Amino acid sequence: xxxxxxxxxxxxxxxxxxxxxxxxxxxxxxxxxxxxxxxxxxxxxxxxxxxxxxxxxxxxxxxxxxxxxxxxxxxxxxxxxxxxxxxxxxxxxxxxxxxxxxxxxxxxxxxxxxxxxxxxxxxxxxxxxxxxxxxxxxxxxxxxxxxxxxxxxxxxxxxxxxxxxxxxxxxxxxxxxxxxxxxxxxxxxxxxxxxxxxxxxxxxxxxxxxxxxxxxxxxxxxxxxxxxxxxxxxxxxxxxxxxxxxxxxxxxxxxxxxxxxxxxxxxxxxxxxxxxxxxxxxxxxxxxxxxxxxxxxxxxxxxxxxxxxxxxxxxxxxxxxxxxxxxxxxxxxxxxxxxxxxxxxxxxxxxxxxxxxxxxxxxxxxxxxxxxxxxxxxxxxxxxxxxxxxxxxxxxxxxxxxxxxxxxxxxxxxxxxxxxxxxxxxxxxxxxxxxxxxxxxxxxxxxxxxxxxxxxxxxxxxxxxxxxxxxxxxxxxxxxxxxxxxxxxxxxxxxxxxxxxxxxxxxxxxxxxxxxxxxxxxxxxxxxxxxxxxxxxxxxxxxxxxxxxxxxxxxxxxxxxxxxxxxxxxxxxxxxxx
Numbered sequence: 048x049x050x051x052x053x054x055x056x057x058x059x060x061x062x063x064x065x066x067x068x069x070x071x072x073x074x075x076x077x078x079x080x081x082x083x084x085x086x087x088x089x090x091x092x093x094x095x096x097x098x099x100x101x102x103x104x105x106x107x108x109x110x111x112x113x114x115x116x117x118x119x120x121x122x123x124x125x126x127x128x129x130x131x132x133x134x135x136x137x138x139x140x141x142x143x144x145x146x147x148x149x150x151x152x153x154x155x156x157x158x159x160x161x162x163x164x165x166x167x168x169x170x171x172x173x174x175x176x177x178x179x180x181x182x183x184x185x186x187x188x189x190x191x192x193x194x195x196x197x198x199x200x201x202x203x204x205x206x207x208x209x210x211x212x213x214x215x216x217x218x219x220x221x222x223x224x225x226x227x228x229x230x231x232x233x234x235x236x237x238x239x240x241x242x243x244x245x246x247x248x249x250x251x252x253x254x255x256x257x258x259x260x261x262x263x264x265x266x267x268x269x270x271x272x273x274x275x276x277x278x279x280x281x282x283x284x285x286x287x288x289x290x291x292x293x294x295x296x297x298x299x300x301x302x303x304x305x306x307x308x309x310x311x312x313x314x315x316x317x318x319x320x321x322x323x324x325x326x327x328x329x330x331x332x333x334x335x336x337x338x339x340x341x342x343x344x345x346x347x348x349x350x351x352x353x354x355x356x357x358x359x360x361x362x363x364x365x366x367x368x369x370x371x372x373x374x375x376x377x378x379x380x381x382x383x384x385x386x387x388x389x390x391x392x393x394x395x396x397x398x399x400x401x402x403x404x405x406x407x408x409x410x411x412x413x414x415x416x417x418x419x420x421x422x423x424x425x426x427x428x429x430x431x432x433x434x435x436x437x438x439x440x441x442x443x444x445x446x447x448x449x450x451x452x453x454x455x456x457x458x459x460x461x462x463x464x465x466x467x468x469x470x471x472x473x474x475x476x477x478x479x480x481x482x483x484x485x486x487x488x489x490x491x492x493x494x495x496x497x498x499x500x501x502x503x504x505x506x507x508x509x510x511x512x513x514x515x516x517x518x519x520x521x522x523x524x525x526x527x528x529x530x531x532x533x534x535x536x537x538x539x540x541x542x543x544x545x546x547x548x549x550x551x552x553x554x555x556x557x558x559x560x561x562x563x564x565x566x567x568x569x570x571x572x573x574x575x576x577x578x579x580x581x582x583x584x585x586x587x588x589x590x591x592x593x594x595x596x597x598x599x600x601x602x603x604x605x606x607x608x609x610x611x612x613x614x615x616x617x618x619x620x621x622x623x624x625x
Contacts, residue, residue: 048433062216065302074113078106164201164227166208167191170244173236183235184209184316185309186244189272190231195417203227204419204449205316210482225450229256233275240264246275266302269621298380299333299340307333308343315350319487320518323350341383344376355397355587358519358557362585366397384415388424395428396587399615404428419448423455430462431590431616438462453479453486461492465594469500487517494526499596521547525560529597531565540568559586566600575606580611589614 077274093229167190170183177407187208194202203225211221218230224285233246236335247258261271279388299305311329314322327350333343347368355365376386391407394400408425422445429438430576439462443548445455460475476493497506510527514520528543544564562577578601581589592598601607 065263072118163199165229166203166225166227169209169212170233170235179235179237181310181313184313195415202417207449207451210451216253218249235605270452298342299337301337304336304340323354339379341376341380344372345385348386352389352392362587363398364385366393369393384411384418384421387411388421392424401515419445425457430465433594453483457492464496469496472496498533499528503530506530521556522560525556525564528564529567530605559588578610
């Protein structure tokens, strides 16, 4: 009985996907109208009495024909379009030419399509209870990670591909915005212990290149991922490894551990402190099941690294935890780029080990040159070192790989800010905000750029707008006080400074943020006192001492040179030589 129920549920889902119920309702409505019209017309023209019966019989006979047409074709504004019977389509996703397009992420420019390129969209959850969203996202992410290892194939990173989640954008629109020639979409349905995964590869002109459906037991998901990835690679005529090794490397044979990992990555990608904590717990559960699961260790390392940036962990705690988890991942699997990237990031931001950081980033890129996160964070490292030509090169590659990522978009603007091109940075930030107006890190980038550009009123407005919207407000209040001080609103700046200094222990503002307020007020002695405290706490922002224009009033003071030396930046090129 359960098998029959599963089949009926899948049949129902397929009929719903093909909009068959819409066809039935439309046919019934048209039929009733036809019967009524035939009756009225028959009365007016004195047709025989059996005319109504004939019309009814014709409508009944035509019903199965309408069902068959509705099953195999979809009616669009461009006419009838064949629905591929092998693919369980996506109700909101890529649309063929002629269908509607809405909710498409903003992008200022359309990129020419690269024929050897692909974007993998999130696989839509078509399960009856809609409980498998993380699983659909995870499969798409695994395929992305696998395809990035294929030579001569450009794969758009997760952030940009997933920006079209729930969108009705046409294939041409997505391809133009991402600069790719092909798109992969799919769906996931689970019923009991069965899973149906469907995938279709679409040329960005809207033509189907390939499609397939996989009905498997849940424990076969690794084989399904590898099968899908291989089929795509064959279609794109990219290079496979000569020894025929699997493209997908699941890293664990335990389905429960894998499921926990996918759920952890789902929460990690939300990038809020609460979601990161959820992700950490799920990664830990996966590791408890399989302590040789390298990807779960890497997810844990990524989570600690980001929590340190958000200052939810102290620098030393973030460093210790990130390095420990990433080292565990490397010990299990030396071929992954993710843990090397996390190691390099921790050594850069929290460990101030410039040689170790650069070696780590280069090791990550050797393992996966298409890993956009490694390119992005390496670019930030190069900026801090004052090597701006190299930094911009890495950031541009990251932006090509992940063109809709707000963090990478702001990273490109950050380089312009450090170089003193404040208006270009502001334009970049504002352009990125059109694509994601709720990007929580926006004021931290846009506010300082507006201050340095002399647009104090706008800087104050940005801070005041965002302070009620964020969970940790103290840093933004300090930025507001800095903008007020630079604008000449000294009393307001002092009032906010006193407000921050009255905070209870454990809630106080970071000392490097307080230093910024004192710089704005012209109290350089207090600024240096705060920076000395930041040095003792190893506040991560000190890595940008030599390049951030906000520190310009301190340069030339011996105390500043001492700070630079103690951070370890004394032998780096610095802003002047960039």
